[in-house]
Amino acid sequence: MSLTTAHSVVVPSTTSKRIAAVLIIAYALISIVPLLWIFATSFKTPPDSIAYPPKILFQPSTEGYCNLFTTRTRQTAEYIASLPPATSFCDEVTRKRNMVIAGPSNFLPRFVNSLIIAFGSTFCAVFLGTLAAYGFSRFKVPLADDLLFFILSTRMMPPIAVAIPIYLMYRELGLSDSALGMILLYTAVNVSLAVWLLKGFIDEIPREYEEAAMIDGYTRLQAFWKVVLPQATTGIAATAIFCLIFAWNEYAFAALLTSGTAQTAPPFIPTIIGEGGQDWPAVAAGTTIFLVPILVFTILLRKQLLRGITFGAVRK
Amino acid sequence: MAEIRVENLRKEFSGFTAVQNSSFTVDDGDFFVMLGPSGCGKTTTLRMIAGLELPTSGRILLGGEDVTMKRARERDIAFVFQLFALYPHMNVRKNIGFPLLAQGMPRAEIKKQVEEVARLLRIDHILDRPVSGLAGGDRQRVALGRAIVRRPLCFLMDEPLGTLDAEFRDLMVHELRELHNRIGATTVYVTHDQLEAMSMADKIAVMNHGIIEQFGSPREIYDRPRSMYVADFMGSPPMNFLRFHSGLVRGASTVSVHGAEIVVPEIREDIAPSALALGARPEHIRLDDASRLRGEVLGAEYLGTTQIVVVRTGDGLVRARVPASDQVRTGETVGLTLSGAHLSLFDTASGRAIETALYEGARHG
Numbered sequence: 001m002s003l004t005t006a007h008s009v010v011v012p013s014t015t016s017k018r019i020a021a022v023l024i025i026a027y028a029l030i031s032i033v034p035l036l037w038i039f040a041t042s043f044k045t046p047p048d049s050i051a052y053p054p055k056i057l058f059q060p061s062t063e064g065y066c067n068l069f070t071t072r073t074r075q076t077a078e079y080i081a082s083l084p085p086a087t088s089f090c091d092e093v094t095r096k097r098n099m100v101i102a103g104p105s106n107f108l109p110r111f112v113n114s115l116i117i118a119f120g121s122t123f124c125a126v127f128l129g130t131l132a133a134y135g136f137s138r139f140k141v142p143l144a145d146d147l148l149f150f151i152l153s154t155r156m157m158p159p160i161a162v163a164i165p166i167y168l169m170y171r172e173l174g175l176s177d178s179a180l181g182m183i184l185l186y187t188a189v190n191v192s193l194a195v196w197l198l199k200g201f202i203d204e205i206p207r208e209y210e211e212a213a214m215i216d217g218y219t220r221l222q223a224f225w226k227v228v229l230p231q232a233t234t235g236i237a238a239t240a241i242f243c244l245i246f247a248w249n250e251y252a253f254a255a256l257l258t259s260g261t262a263q264t265a266p267p268f269i270p271t272i273i274g275e276g277g278q279d280w281p282a283v284a285a286g287t288t289i290f291l292v293p294i295l296v297f298t299i300l301l302r303k304q305l306l307r308g309i310t311f312g313a314v315r316k
Numbered sequence: 317m318a319e320i321r322v323e324n325l326r327k328e329f330s331g332f333t334a335v336q337n338s339s340f341t342v343d344d345g346d347f348f349v350m351l352g353p354s355g356c357g358k359t360t361t362l363r364m365i366a367g368l369e370l371p372t373s374g375r376i377l378l379g380g381e382d383v384t385m386k387r388a389r390e391r392d393i394a395f396v397f398q399l400f401a402l403y404p405h406m407n408v409r410k411n412i413g414f415p416l417l418a419q420g421m422p423r424a425e426i427k428k429q430v431e432e433v434a435r436l437l438r439i440d441h442i443l444d445r446p447v448s449g450l451a452g453g454d455r456q457r458v459a460l461g462r463a464i465v466r467r468p469l470c471f472l473m474d475e476p477l478g479t480l481d482a483e484f485r486d487l488m489v490h491e492l493r494e495l496h497n498r499i500g501a502t503t504v505y506v507t508h509d510q511l512e513a514m515s516m517a518d519k520i521a522v523m524n525h526g527i528i529e530q531f532g533s534p535r536e537i538y539d540r541p542r543s544m545y546v547a548d549f550m551g552s553p554p555m556n557f558l559r560f561h562s563g564l565v566r567g568a569s570t571v572s573v574h575g576a577e578i579v580v581p582e583i584r585e586d587i588a589p590s591a592l593a594l595g596a597r598p599e600h601i602r603l604d605d606a607s608r609l610r611g612e613v614l615g616a617e618y619l620g621t622t623q624i625v626v627v628r629t630g631d632g633l634v635r636a637r638v639p640a641s642d643q644v645r646t647g648e649t650v651g652l653t654l655s656g657a658h659l660s661l662f663d664t665a666s667g668r669a670i671e672t673a674l675y676e677g678a679r680h681g
Contacts, residue, residue, distance in 0.1 A: 206399065206401065208397045208399060208401035209401050211366075211395070212395065212397060212401040212403075212462075213414070214368075214389050215366060215367075215368075215388045215389065215391075215393065215394065215395045216414050216418055216462070216466075217415055217418030217466075218418050222418075227403055230405040
């Protein structure tokens, strides 16, 4: 009575499982090697980072991180010798290269800008998207299909196609190089994705729940807050992570519209190269730190993300 | 506790009339069942009483107060949904307490009331469980608990037993009726299952295409159907129709169906010759070799104490419910006798029941 051993339509065979495993491992390696290389480079000294043949085993150093967070000036050996003994590790490595720390670099403020703009725009996009999706899902909106198509159509071209009009508009409105401007821009790009994703999730929540809550004595808004939202958390989390990844990684608009106070990390990191030679460890350090928030967020919400990706594939 | 009065209620969706001029009154404390096939407007009517849909025209009075255009939360009603709509992110206790929370009741008081209701429904042992793992019957009881905890003016239930399996359903039919007897709250219950309706209702409204075909007690509806639709919908197997063409005279008490004189309740109206149908419940048909109404036995379904014998007569198939002890062989020719006092006559064109002594004194309310 072992029908499954002969051939099963449900359980994959051992061979196909092995092939799948090999393919997945190969793909994972190909994907992760560049990241590991960046991570490794961030702990190399500048000479190690450009050594040929490339060094796989090396003496780790935090010089890259020191350089990332500081600006340095070159000094004569006599001047450096006249200084009191170095108080920190960073002082020490900097003096070895005939330089002294002149002050903090712009990396930290740029990183904070990234955090504010990415999380701010994600919050706005998800907030507006949830309300709009709920409206489209539950009410008879006149021309609902056309409106939804219109919302979707904003994603039918690369956002950078409208870079010049947006640049001009922002200059006129005084939104250039401002966190508010970037939040508005990323919200506008993300809100269409948020509406469509969330509408799918909210459509799946039976409306009986709100009806029950409204009969139980709640207003529609209370019912939305107490009954619909808790059940839409998966969808909201998945949507938030997609929005966050876009806003966090966005380079083109950030390079075009921000230069000073509101500059985000992506356009800032390449500029590190120019300061005092090809400082690859500092660039790698900046990249590594830049990866951390999204990594943490993704790991925290990985279940929701997976559900967001496979959403609609299996109907409950 | 309140009386529910529905006056000329009408609901149109774009290009489609779901409910047409329904009027009925549910007396205080009655268990009222709206019965009909899917799409007959029973759920729409219920949702209008609940305030989940607004009627196109007509009025709804709850305990004498006009609530037609009021929001659901202002109506003081409780609703049990077909799929129960238990809030999945809350446990049993929170689900039942949710309506009380809306009223701003203090927590200690909510706890007391929830526990009281849980005891009444015998679910006090599962109060702290999540609702997702509950069995069908328990989910049903939690949904009922959430409805009764608030002591509303009336309960509205939309096919609450529809998703339960047969075993649970019989149990819940019994429990629901028992609960109703104890609480005595006016209840409007929607179902497509005539057995459920018959076993629970004080009053039934049989609906079809948005129209209430008949309103009355289960006995009235079963014994004295006002239309062929009702006669056919109620009962399993349904009423038999012997179709014939004839005129009727007031005062007569027999009809001639293809040469067989059949005694019927005294006719109370004159009918010009037209297509008519004689309606007989299966249990009002006996096998009788002397009868002139004859047919060939096609088969018999054995049901334990009775059996359903299917006979092909000159007027179509007839199903008779006869004692299981009667010996019937497939293929043999049998005579059928109809029990005259229980027969109905219908005008087949309109489906309307013809006035006879059977309907005397049975005016619906």
